[in-house]
Amino acid sequence: MLRFGALIAHTRDTTFGKNGGGREASVTFHEIINLHPHPSDVERNLLVRCIAECLDCAASCTACADACLGESELAELRGCVRLNLDCADACEATGRIVTRQTSPDLRLIKATVEACSTACRACAEECDRHAAHHEHCRVCAAVCRRCKQACDDLLLAIG
Amino acid sequence: MLRFGALIAHTRDTTFGKNGGGREASVTFHEIINLHPHPSDVERNLLVRCIAECLDCAASCTACADACLGESELAELRGCVRLNLDCADACEATGRIVTRQTSPDLRLIKATVEACSTACRACAEECDRHAAHHEHCRVCAAVCRRCKQACDDLLLAIG
Amino acid sequence: MLRFGALIAHTRDTTFGKNGGGREASVTFHEIINLHPHPSDVERNLLVRCIAECLDCAASCTACADACLGESELAELRGCVRLNLDCADACEATGRIVTRQTSPDLRLIKATVEACSTACRACAEECDRHAAHHEHCRVCAAVCRRCKQACDDLLLAIG
Amino acid sequence: MLRFGALIAHTRDTTFGKNGGGREASVTFHEIINLHPHPSDVERNLLVRCIAECLDCAASCTACADACLGESELAELRGCVRLNLDCADACEATGRIVTRQTSPDLRLIKATVEACSTACRACAEECDRHAAHHEHCRVCAAVCRRCKQACDDLLLAIG
Numbered sequence: 189m190l191r192f193g194a195l196i197a198h199t200r201d202t203t204f205g206k207n208g209g210g211r212e213a214s215v216t217f218h219e220i221i222n223l224h225p226h227p228s229d230v231e232r233n234l235l236v237r238c239i240a241e242c243l244d245c246a247a248s249c250t251a252c253a254d255a256c257l258g259e260s261e262l263a264e265l266r267g268c269v270r271l272n273l274d275c276a277d278a279c280e281a282t283g284r285i286v287t288r289q290t291s292p293d294l295r296l297i298k299a300t301v302e303a304c305s306t307a308c309r310a311c312a313e314e315c316d317r318h319a320a321h322h323e324h325c326r327v328c329a330a331v332c333r334r335c336k337q338a339c340d341d342l343l344l345a346i347g
Numbered sequence: 348m349l350r351f352g353a354l355i356a357h358t359r360d361t362t363f364g365k366n367g368g369g370r371e372a373s374v375t376f377h378e379i380i381n382l383h384p385h386p387s388d389v390e391r392n393l394l395v396r397c398i399a400e401c402l403d404c405a406a407s408c409t410a411c412a413d414a415c416l417g418e419s420e421l422a423e424l425r426g427c428v429r430l431n432l433d434c435a436d437a438c439e440a441t442g443r444i445v446t447r448q449t450s451p452d453l454r455l456i457k458a459t460v461e462a463c464s465t466a467c468r469a470c471a472e473e474c475d476r477h478a479a480h481h482e483h484c485r486v487c488a489a490v491c492r493r494c495k496q497a498c499d500d501l502l503l504a505i506g
Numbered sequence: 507m508l509r510f511g512a513l514i515a516h517t518r519d520t521t522f523g524k525n526g527g528g529r530e531a532s533v534t535f536h537e538i539i540n541l542h543p544h545p546s547d548v549e550r551n552l553l554v555r556c557i558a559e560c561l562d563c564a565a566s567c568t569a570c571a572d573a574c575l576g577e578s579e580l581a582e583l584r585g586c587v588r589l590n591l592d593c594a595d596a597c598e599a600t601g602r603i604v605t606r607q608t609s610p611d612l613r614l615i616k617a618t619v620e621a622c623s624t625a626c627r628a629c630a631e632e633c634d635r636h637a638a639h640h641e642h643c644r645v646c647a648a649v650c651r652r653c654k655q656a657c658d659d660l661l662l663a664i665g
Numbered sequence: 666m667l668r669f670g671a672l673i674a675h676t677r678d679t680t681f682g683k684n685g686g687g688r689e690a691s692v693t694f695h696e697i698i699n700l701h702p703h704p705s706d707v708e709r710n711l712l713v714r715c716i717a718e719c720l721d722c723a724a725s726c727t728a729c730a731d732a733c734l735g736e737s738e739l740a741e742l743r744g745c746v747r748l749n750l751d752c753a754d755a756c757e758a759t760g761r762i763v764t765r766q767t768s769p770d771l772r773l774i775k776a777t778v779e780a781c782s783t784a785c786r787a788c789a790e791e792c793d794r795h796a797a798h799h800e801h802c803r804v805c806a807a808v809c810r811r812c813k814q815a816c817d818d819l820l821l822a823i824g
Binding site for chain 2: 215216220223243255259260280284322324327
């Protein structure tokens with residue numbers, strides 16, 4: 189398994205050659221979160237992990253819905269496509285909301301992260317049902333569970 | 348600068364202790380893209396890099412808009428907040444569209460990636476104007492330029 | 507107050523002249539929902555109203571955040587901008603998820619609609635605080651309350 | 666064909682009885698756009714129509730993708746589902762961006778609205794191919810064309 193930065197580095201190396209302009213591979217949104225003039229009280233690592241997992245889960249679910257759409261057994265994957273789409277929507281909205289630190293409303297944040305955790309669980313369970321036949325569903329189920337865990341850990345910290 | 352995987356690993360280590368369950372840090376959406384039963388003709392590395400940069404840029408712009416909102420010189424940052432919001436919207440939509448490989452419509456994909464490149468350029472220019480006073484704007488301008496480059500490289504490959 | 511169809515009709519008339527091509531003003535998504543081959547059990551009117559209110563609330567919150575951004579008293583409106591952005595994100599995701607009728611997961615739908623109701627309440631309360639000074643906040647608070655009601659009515663029906 | 670306001674009124678009447686609390690049916694985001702302290706130069710009617718059509722088109726495409734997913738001939742509708750998803754993403758991002766009037770960047774707005782017009786055209790053409798067999802595709806193609814027209818009219822006005 190590649191890490192995100194390594195992935196970007198790899199794709200750059202492949203595209204531009206090993207010395208392709210010396211561009212550094214990195215993911216940067218967390219640096220900007222760290223530079224907020226009035227950071228929220230919530231433990232920053234939990235925030236950033238939840239956002240990172242929401243981004244990866246949203247993209248993974250979008251990709252899994254699309255991979256399902258290309259399968260010959262598509263008819264059996266209707267429910268999986270649907271839950272992938274729902275989960276992607278929930279993760280994107282949650283990632284945006286959790287990213288904001290200005291004047292947070294904790295009730296709103298908790299309800300959103302709880303809904304995201306529920307969406308990730310439902311999608312993981314459905315993907316699990318197809319994991320034996322479709323590797324993309326197996327991988328996607330794992331991402332959903334990781335995102336659910338990050339949501340639950342953040343909820344625990346918010347109290 | 349941390350890489351994405353390293354960032355997730357770091358936040359997990361901090362949260363759960365170095366041996367916190369042995370969970371592997373990784374970003375996974377690209378694995379699912381690689382498992383599509385009928386992959387598109389577009390060079391996969393360019394696709395994946397464009398998606399990864401769109402995800403990072405969308406989250407960075409959401410975070411920069413929010414950091415601007417917390418600054419005492421907020422009045423001078425109105426245009427920056429607005430362009431950050433626009434750029435986040437463009438990058439999210441583009442990330443989703445580029446992720447899909449089933450029956451792609453190249454005109455649609457090109458127009459979308461071009462619009463994203465334009466949004467990234469406009470946001471980078473505006474953030475640059477505030478870079479001397481606001482570190483989050485300086486970092487965000489760099490992310491926007493990286494995302495613009497990834498869009499332009501993908502456009503070149505699509506032809 | 508204009509209705510949506512009337513609004514579209516009005517803007518068309520103004521733009522193209524009263525006989526501007528005879529285009530009919532309408533909003534159509536609900537027709538497509540009614541044509542689903544396997545409609546969900548949920549009372550269709552409640553579904554459609556919830557979606558319509560989510561669309562209007564998302565657009566209203568996006569517009570109110572932007573109007574706040576243009577005000578001279580912007581500094582006092584930071585929290586309002588932030589909650590407007592959160593509420594827009596929650597309403598858009600909810601509108602999409604409630605629209606889907608294929609293989610619904612009721613736990614997921616309930617958690618999402620509950621989170622949306624909570625977001626609408628928080629945003630309405632914050633907009634109310636500025637309603638005396640900013641007409642756009644007064645109008646936006648009313649939209650948020652209407653959307654909250656539509657969410658709550660749908661939740662009651664789902665049980 | 667019901668209009669949006671009439672639709673909301675109808676669903677309320679049905680749900681709560683003809684005298685169901687006297688709530689007025691309306692769509693309100695355009696009022697908030699009209700209350701912006703520094704409105705943009707673009708002709709307001711064209712802005713509002715473009716936003717209204719983007720909202721309806723996004724919801725229609727989400728609903729058509731979902732209706733396709735429920736059809737027995739799903740295998741032939743793969744490309745239609747995919748373009749519906751793309752078009753919904755493009756319309757949502759465009760609706761948000763066009764809604765904002767603070768410090769607009771015209772290059773960004775034009776590129777975005779052009780991409781949306783392209784997405785609507787591609788989706789309309791694909792939906793047309795299935796219009797004879799699937800009424801939801803026929804209706805969706807019409808919505809996409811209406812949205813394309815609203816985008817093109819706005820582009821003409823921006824110059």
